[in-house]
Amino acid sequence: MPIIEAKGVRKVYRGDGVATEALRGVDLVVEAGEFAALVGPSGSGKSTLLHLLAGLDLPTEGEVWVGGVPLSRLSRGERARFRLERVGLVFQAYNLLPVLTALENAAFVLELRGLPRSERERRAREALAALGLEDKVGRFPRQLSGGEQQRVAVARALAAEPLIVLADEPTANLDSQNGLALIERMKALNEEKGVTFLFSTHDPRLLEHVKRIVRLEDGRIVGEERR
Numbered sequence: 529m530p531i532i533e534a535k536g537v538r539k540v541y542r543g544d545g546v547a548t549e550a551l552r553g554v555d556l557v558v559e560a561g562e563f564a565a566l567v568g569p570s571g572s573g574k575s576t577l578l579h580l581l582a583g584l585d586l587p588t589e590g591e592v593w594v595g596g597v598p599l600s601r602l603s604r605g606e607r608a609r610f611r612l613e614r615v616g617l618v619f620q621a622y623n624l625l626p627v628l629t630a631l632e633n634a635a636f637v638l639e640l641r642g643l644p645r646s647e648r649e650r651r652a653r654e655a656l657a658a659l660g661l662e663d664k665v666g667r668f669p670r671q672l673s674g675g676e677q678q679r680v681a682v683a684r685a686l687a688a689e690p691l692i693v694l695a696d697e698p699t700a701n702l703d704s705q706n707g708l709a710l711i712e713r714m715k716a717l718n719e720e721k722g723v724t725f726l727f728s729t730h731d732p733r734l735l736e737h738v739k740r741i742v743r744l745e746d747g748r749i750v751g752e753e754r755r
């Protein structure tokens with residue numbers, strides 16, 4: 529069974545009397561275990577598609593299934609629970625909680641899942657260390673640079689060891705050492721634990737490692753490449 533399937537997905541944003549058609553009929557299947565990238569020019573619909581696949585928003589038309597579950601048939605609360613249990617998200621607004629330290633932020637999803645403190649701290653520390661943040665665990669988001677906050681957001685997603693990670697430009701803003709460390713960590717999770725990854729990216733370092741590239745243009749899939 530595909531882990532994600534989108535069929536006939538259209539998304540129209542309406543606001544200020546203007547309608548923007550961000551997706552114009554997208555069909556996409558992602559199988560379990562894939563390590564895949566969405567590429568395309570700015571405004572082509574990558575973030576919109578990732579949001580819909582995560583159930584953060586619903587399509588104007590069409591349907592998204594994740595693990596066989598049609599997202600439009602779930603309530604908002606059920607979609608939130610589904611994300612908590614299955615999906616790791618890394619979006620451009622990192623959504624770190626300002627009153628929590630890096631460690632607490634990275635452990636937050638595990639806390640919501642009810643893991644015991646020692647277990648969630650161990651996993652959060654491990655994920656932060658893998659991203660080069662071992663000496664920043666006690667800092668609050670405002671005491672971290674943009675790139676460091678981004679790494680905490682990635683650590684939070686990876687610490688939860690979800691079924692699938694959806695990430696919007698996960699390596700943007702990272703210097704080459706941290707970018708490579710993150711790529712290695714994602715690859716290891718993909719190869720050793722079978723975690724599925726779908727990310728949008730322009731980063732040639734990351735594109736070197738992906739096994740599939742899906743190209744979006746103007747709200748449509750215009751090409752695909754498998755390696």
Ligand SMILES: Nc1ncnc2c1ncn2[C@@H]1O[C@H](COP(=O)(O)OP(=O)(O)OP(=O)(O)O)[C@@H](O)[C@H]1O
Pocket residue numbers: 541542543548549550568569570571572573574575576577
């Ligand atoms: N909340 C919104 N309200 C109105 N229009 C939006 C909204 N979000 C995105 N759009 C529009 O939808 C289109 C697709 O945007 P999207 O953010 O999905 O593109 P993208 O490929 O992720 O771009 P980038 O690479 O710049 O992040 C753009 O024309 C954008 O202006």
